[in-house]
Amino acid sequence: MWEHEQLVVRTGRRSGMTTMVALHSTEAGPAVGGCRMKSYDQITDAVTDVLRLSKAMTLKCAAAGIPHGGAKSVIVVDRPLTQRLRREVLLDHADLINEFAGAYRAGPDVGTGPDDMAVLRELTPHAYCLPEEQGGTGSSSGPTARGVLAALKAASQHVFGTHDLTGKKVVISGFGSVGELIARGLEGAEIVVSDVDESRRTGEFGWVHPAQAYQVEADVLVPAAVGGVLSPETVARLDVRLIVGPANNQLTDDSVAGLLEQRGVVWVPDHVASAGGVIYTLAREDDGADHETALKRVDGIEETVRELLRSRQ
Numbered sequence: 458m459w460e461h462e463q464l465v466v467r468t469g470r471r472s473g474m475t476t477m478v479a480l481h482s483t484e485a486g487p488a489v490g491g492c493r494m495k496s497y498d499q500i501t502d503a504v505t506d507v508l509r510l511s512k513a514m515t516l517k518c519a520a521a522g523i524p525h526g527g528a529k530s531v532i533v534v535d536r537p538l539t540q541r542l543r544r545e546v547l548l549d550h551a552d553l554i555n556e557f558a559g560a561y562r563a564g565p566d567v568g569t570g571p572d573d574m575a576v577l578r579e580l581t582p583h584a585y586c587l588p589e590e591q592g593g594t595g596s597s598s599g600p601t602a603r604g605v606l607a608a609l610k611a612a613s614q615h616v617f618g619t620h621d622l623t624g625k626k627v628v629i630s631g632f633g634s635v636g637e638l639i640a641r642g643l644e645g646a647e648i649v650v651s652d653v654d655e656s657r658r659t660g661e662f663g664w665v666h667p668a669q670a671y672q673v674e675a676d677v678l679v680p681a682a683v684g685g686v687l688s689p690e691t692v693a694r695l696d697v698r699l700i701v702g703p704a705n706n707q708l709t710d711d712s713v714a715g716l717l718e719q720r721g722v723v724w725v726p727d728h729v730a731s732a733g734g735v736i737y738t739l740a741r742e743d744d745g746a747d748h749e750t751a752l753k754r755v756d757g758i759e760e761t762v763r764e765l766l767r768s769r770q
């Protein structure tokens with residue numbers, strides 16, 4: 458069933474590249490979501506991605522109690538990006554965002570950052586997370602990691618009887634900006650990380666090859682790389698009791714949640730665990746909250762997860 462309000466795909470007049478916006482819902486308020494810039498094997502893969510990610514944003518805002526709906530952008534990278542081409546495609550994308558007249562507001566996502574948001578802002582007011590020196594809140598990775606740590610506390614209490622993960626083995630798949638901050642926030646835990654980018658292997662934490670990350674015996678698994686990592690096949694091989702992480706759309710489809718439950722693995726849905734970034738950004742940029750107040754709202758994820766797990770008992 459078609460459940461989105463709009464899907465608009467455009468070929469940019471400057472860059473000749475394809476960019477798209479999926480608006481899942483504006484029922485709760487103007488839709489928010491990140492702007493993903495990546496290459497895809499097929500254009501249909503990009504469409505599938507933007508549709509799933511925009512729906513996840515609606516769920517994320519609802520779970521976080523934010524009066525916004527969900528949307529998402531995808532900029533399809535189909536050739537090597539020079540600095541000039543990157544700028545052109547971002548300006549093209551700003552034109553597309555303007556077509557929504559404020560019903561969609563974009564922030565950074567995989568492949569984009571605060572500097573790219575500043576380029577969007579040249580043509581559209583509907584871009585968040587500009588660099589701090591330009592008055593924005595910058596990267597949302599810190600608040601996202603903080604939200605995952607808050608979710609981990611509540612989930613750990615539920616599964617292990619203590620919110621403290623000291624001595625527990627935690628595997629983090631995806632040692633990028635959020636994954637690294639989570640690793641550093643889990644003092645006392647035995648941390649093992651994994652990344653397809655070998656240059657991320659520093660020796661500071663344990664290391665497991667990405668192909669093995671979902672079969673290692675551990676207490677906790679933190680998906681912090683890409684979506685679609687929890688499939689019937691991976692779930693059958695899991696050897697952990699708890700999964701909490703920031704990666705969006707971790708399940709290949711909704712039925713996998715049932716398989717996790719059957720195997721006795723507690724999984725905190727990603728739209729709950731990964732909401733720290735959007736909670737923080739909107740608190741600062743829309744509500745005018747200061748840093749500490751915005752972080753307190755992010756910490757509210759702990760209570761949300763506690764209630765969620767209680768309701769499942």
Ligand SMILES: NC(=O)c1ccc[n+]([C@@H]2O[C@H](COP(=O)([O-])OP(=O)(O)OC[C@H]3O[C@@H](n4cnc5c(N)ncnc54)[C@H](O)[C@@H]3O)[C@@H](O)[C@H]2O)c1
Pocket residue numbers: 566567568596597598599601630631632633634635636651652653654657667681682683684703704705731732734
């Ligand atoms: N940054 C945020 O504020 C935020 C907010 C909500 C959700 N997320 C989601 O969290 C995840 C991590 O975000 P990030 O900002 O740290 O991204 P990032 O790009 O900084 O890090 C992702 C890391 O994962 C690695 N990776 C890619 N494919 C992999 C694979 N198959 N196995 C192992 N490693 C792989 C990359 O090499 C990279 O180091 C993404 O899925 C993102 O959509 C991020």
